[in-house]
Amino acid sequence: MPRPDVDIAILGGGCAGLSVAVRLAAAGRSLRVIEPRETYCEDRTWSFWRTARDPFEDCVRTSWTTWDVTGPTGTVRRASRDLRYQTVGAGAFYDRAQALIDDTHGAELCSGTAAHDVHETPHGWRIDTDAGQLSAGHVIDTRPPRRVPGYGQFFLGREIRTERPVFDPGVVQLMQFRPARSAGVDFVYILPYARDLALVEVTSFAPRSPGRNVFEAWLQEEIDLLETGRHEVLREEHGALPMQVGFHDPSPDGCIRMGLGGGAARPSTGYAFTRIQRQADLVARALDQGHDVPAALDGPFSRFMDRVFLQVIQTVPDRGPALFESLFRNTASDRLERFLSGSIHPADRLSVMTSLPVLPFLRAALVPA
Structure with missing residues (x-):
């Protein structure tokens, strides 16, 4: 049986592609990241509440313990003794990821190269790129979404x-x-x-x-x-x-979809960095252990909560500022921040649910749009 060029081909070297690449490289997997950009720049920041460790903690530019939300009735100030709101600059992130990949035998970042068609073969996958064909045992597609979300x-x-x-x-x-x-x-x-x-x-x-x-x-x-x-x-x-519940780009069966096209952005907020790190952990662990990759980051109840909240602010957007202010004003300390960061703890969910007015959310829950 022909041996593929690499164990894993990663299409796209943005946040998701590089995040999963450094984990797989550390596990000793041979891989190639196919990235059309020739060079990286400080093109964005990612901000989040730190709730778990990741390989990019050295890239944190600034941390805060206090944050404000200003709505129709005034400013809500929240602070935490345990959680930090942090920002990671893209330049430091890209440099860190490239250094970790360059230092690992069998891992390579191919910049200035675009991936095109992806085909499953009896022995794995064939990827057509600007630099020729590449064969791989697995494909992780982290390229930007090709379809436009409804919100x-x-x-x-x-x-x-x-x-x-x-x-x-x-x-x-x-x-x-x-x-x-x-x-x-x-x-x-x-x-x-x-x-x-x-x-x-x-x-x-x-x-x-x-x-x-x-x-x-x-x-x-x-x-x-x-x-x-x-x-x-x-x-x-x-x-x-x-910001759409269940948002996924279509991909061939067996091709792993990650990043924004793989549902990494939180539907109700757009927060993505922490979820991408969690997604990268899940994908790397599944490939390393030979398990199936989880189909979605969120369980049914989390998707239900996001769907209801999004339906309310889409249906009556003029109420959006008051609803966000209510969330930050009424939810117990740290519980909202943990929930926004992906917590499924019942106490965090309950605190969020009870901080909002009942009627519009009950209507949205009972009558999906």
Whole structure:
């Protein structure tokens, strides 16, 4: 029987592809990551509440113990003695992943190469790439989704250095809700790295993006309101994350789908980094032990809760700011943050459920859209 070129071919070298690659490389599996980008840059940040260890803890840029949400009735400030809200810069993440792959025999990152057709053969898989054909025992497809979700998180952000010290570096402003500029729920998000340095981002939870022109004008207005004096734009990031229960890109039977196209973004929030790390753990463990890869990150009850919450904010988006404020105001300390990070503990779920008004969620639960 012909021996494949590698045990595992990983299509896409973004967050999901590199996360699973470093775990499989550490387990001694031969692999190749096929990535169309020739070089990496500081193109985004990933933020999350730290609830578990991962190989990229050295890449954390900043941690916070306090965060705010500002809704219709005022600002809710939450703090934690145990949890840290952390941000990982893409540049440090990419450098760390490439170093771990380069230091492992049998693991290779092929940048500047795109994967095209994928075919199952009697002896594994054949992948057509810009550099020729590659054979592998397993294929993990982490490329961006090819289909458009019915609802998503859309954002534009700029990291700025300001003339005046206008930021509080001890408090993340998670959500400052604004009058809607999209067909959904709109807010401003600020990650303060120092008194004169922050990522300022405008975000829409909506069925479609309001468009680049709307985002640029809105973001500039928000920066002007900060009264920064002169400011320097250090970098920009933008993106779209699926917020849809059960969102998966179609893939051939037996091909493992990971990342945003494999349901890694939390349907009700768009949080993805922690879920990608969990997904990478599950996939690497299953391949190492010869088990089937779990089909989904979430169980039925988690999917039900996400579906109900999304249905309410899609049906009555003008109530979205009040609902998010209620979540952060009424849920017990740490329980909401653990739930948003993937906790399925009954006490965390119950605390979240009882923090919200009953009627709209009961209606959504009984009458799915």
